Amino acid sequence: MPRLWVLLLCxxxxxxxxxxNEYIFDSTGACDDFWFRHDYQDRDKVSHESLALTIKKCxxxxxxxxGYPLAPTWIVEEVHGYPRHHRREMFSSGHDxxxxxxxxxxxxxxxxxxxxxxxxxxxxxTSQDVTYIDMDGDGFFETARITFATELTDPRxxxxxxxxxxxxxEWEIRPCRDKSIVGGIFTAxxxxxxxxERAVREEWPxxxxxxxxxxxxxxxxxxxxxxxxxYQEYNDTTQAMAQFIWExxxxxxxxxxxxxxxxxxxxxxxxxxxxxxxxxxxxSGMVAPWPGTWDSDDxxxxxxxxxxxREPDMVKFWYYAGEYNNTFLKGxxxxxxxxxxxxxxxxMATARLDRPLCSCGQLxxxxxxxxxxLAVNVGDVTRMISFEFIDNPFGSKKGEVEAxxxxxxxxxxxxxxxxx
Numbered sequence: 001m002p003r004l005w006v007l008l009l010c011x012x013x014x015x016x017x018x019x020x021n022e023y024i025f026d027s028t029g030a031c032d033d034f035w036f037r038h039d040y041q042d043r044d045k046v047s048h049e050s051l052a053l054t055i056k057k058c059x060x061x062x063x064x065x066x067g068y069p070l071a072p073t074w075i076v077e078e079v080h081g082y083p084r085h086h087r088r089e090m091f092s093s094g095h096d097x098x099x100x101x102x103x104x105x106x107x108x109x110x111x112x113x114x115x116x117x118x119x120x121x122x123x124x125x126t127s128q129d130v131t132y133i134d135m136d137g138d139g140f141f142e143t144a145r146i147t148f149a150t151e152l153t154d155p156r157x158x159x160x161x162x163x164x165x166x167x168x169x170e171w172e173i174r175p176c177r178d179k180s181i182v183g184g185i186f187t188a189x190x191x192x193x194x195x196x197e198r199a200v201r202e203e204w205p206x207x208x209x210x211x212x213x214x215x216x217x218x219x220x221x222x223x224x225x226x227x228x229x230x231y232q233e234y235n236d237t238t239q240a241m242a243q244f245i246w247e248x249x250x251x252x253x254x255x256x257x258x259x260x261x262x263x264x265x266x267x268x269x270x271x272x273x274x275x276x277x278x279x280x281x282x283x284s285g286m287v288a289p290w291p292g293t294w295d296s297d298d299x300x301x302x303x304x305x306x307x308x309x310r311e312p313d314m315v316k317f318w319y320y321a322g323e324y325n326n327t328f329l330k331g332x333x334x335x336x337x338x339x340x341x342x343x344x345x346x347x348m349a350t351a352r353l354d355r356p357l358c359s360c361g362q363l364x365x366x367x368x369x370x371x372x373x374l375a376v377n378v379g380d381v382t383r384m385i386s387f388e389f390i391d392n393p394f395g396s397k398k399g400e401v402e403a404x405x406x407x408x409x410x411x412x413x414x415x416x417x418x419x420x
Contacts, residue, residue, distance in 0.1 A: 035358065046355040058348045058403070061394060062341075065407050067285075068110035069322035070345075071337040074117040074235075078317045080104050082244070101278070104315060106285035111321045114241030114277050114287070119167045119231040122158045122186065123148040128230045132192060132220045141221050143177075144190045152232055155179045156334055158186055161229040162198055173228065175335055192216055195225045235320045238296070240274035242289040244312035273307040277317070289315055344403050351399025370399035 037048045063069050083102050128148050132141040146160060158179065165171035173195070179188035196214055200223045215222045248269045277289040292301040306312070325338040351370040357363055374385050375396035385401070394400040 039355075044355065046353050046357055050355070051349070051353070054349045054352050055345060058345050058352065062345070062348075062403065062407065063108070065393065065404075066410065068108050070341045071335075072112060072320060072322035072324060074115075075106075075108060075317070075319050075321060076116070078107055078319075080106075080315050080317070082312045082315050084311050101288040101290045103280050103286050103288050106287060106317060106319065106321070108321050109283050109285040110323055111279050111282045111285050111287065111319055112324075113235055113237065113279065114317070114319045115235040115237040116239050116241070116318045117169075117320075118234055118236035118239075120234065122152060122230050122232040123150045126229050126231065127163065127227050130195060130224070130226055130228055132224070134219075140192075140217065141219055142192050144192050144195045144224070146186075146188045146190075146228060146230065148186055148230070149184055150181060150186045151184070152186070153181060155181045155186060155188075156328070156331070157232050157234055158188070159231055159233045160188060160190070161231065163225065163227050163229050165229065167229060167231045167233070179334060192221050192224060195228070197223050197225055237276075238294050238299075239318075240276070240294075241318050242275040242277050243316045244273045244275055244289070244291060244306065245314040245316060246271040246308045246310070247313050249308075271308050273304075273312075275315070276301040285321070287317070287319075289317075340406075344406050347399040348394065348403040349399075351397040352395070370397065372398045374398055374401055 034042070035045070035048065036042045039047045039050055041047065059070060083104060128146050131145045131147070133143040133145055134141045135143050150158070152158060159167070160173045160176070161167050162171045162173065173190060177189040177191065179186070181187075193216060196216065200214060216224055220226070248271075273291055274293065275289050276292045276294075277287040280286040280288050291304040291306055293304055294300075295302050322336070323338070323341075325333060325336050327333045327338070328336045347370055350367055353367070353371070357367060373396055375390045389401050389405060390396045392401065392404040394404045
């Protein structure tokens, strides 16, 4: 699921009316085009799913160019060959020339720590009730609020998910409007239309049936969730953040096997040993893994020796890496993705859309501008732009070139640890 949030109502739009049957929140106004969830529902406009996938592709392309995630995320089971001397018979017990543990450069930089994504109860129970509030007194209950007692102190660690989804990241309800912990009470506010029932949002269309707006009027609002799942999300460093792996070695004393027609000889088996690692250079992703065991009594990793009497063949890593938004670190925002990256991703994704968003004049003009191909001169229009910007891995459309230039600016400041 893209980190840059996208409105994903299922059938077309949400609507609500007050006691006088007047529209409070709907798709009417300057642009009343329905925006469908899937491409097959309207071949002439982009769908929610297409936009979400385009945003995800932009995030991935930027991450690959930068060499680090745009916001902190967990990298799972990244495998590397273990560094060793070119002469296989040489054995250094996993140490470099300085006597330290051998270093390995991970695929992504800006490493925060080794560890795995973990969830824990944020309050007394996982399931929490949703209360709907009409904060401005207009008859429409526009605010969904979750409140419960907690012993946690950092509201940024508490995440809200659709019920019965086991806290999977793609089911997180975001962004929140506000959340806080005051006097041991956690409070989070969202928009009501973010809480449309899963079954309603994902309802399949019926042949020859009219696609009506999803009704979220009423007290409490119709078609909305009454309960959600709430977890504390954190980086777990008690599990193995690395694993050393050895290939099976032939038993030369029994090779070829002389009994049971070969049965009993070890083959195709891997030896795996848990490990932890120190972050040697967070920006470049250099880490130093070493074998160890977790001591639950002292809450620390204790060093160990290699299980096999030779250096491992591979190392597998779990780690937490990415760029933090300074405003998030100060506790003033709840999304670690910075506003700068949100803007870059949004404009880059818009440039890549192959269908129009809607017929609104102002929006269409912005889309057309970002989708201008700077590598093409049309009619009497001539564009003068450096070839190094046009010939980039993102593409030559205006929104793509803007993103590449922003990446280049970071490289010039030596913030990214990569070369263009």
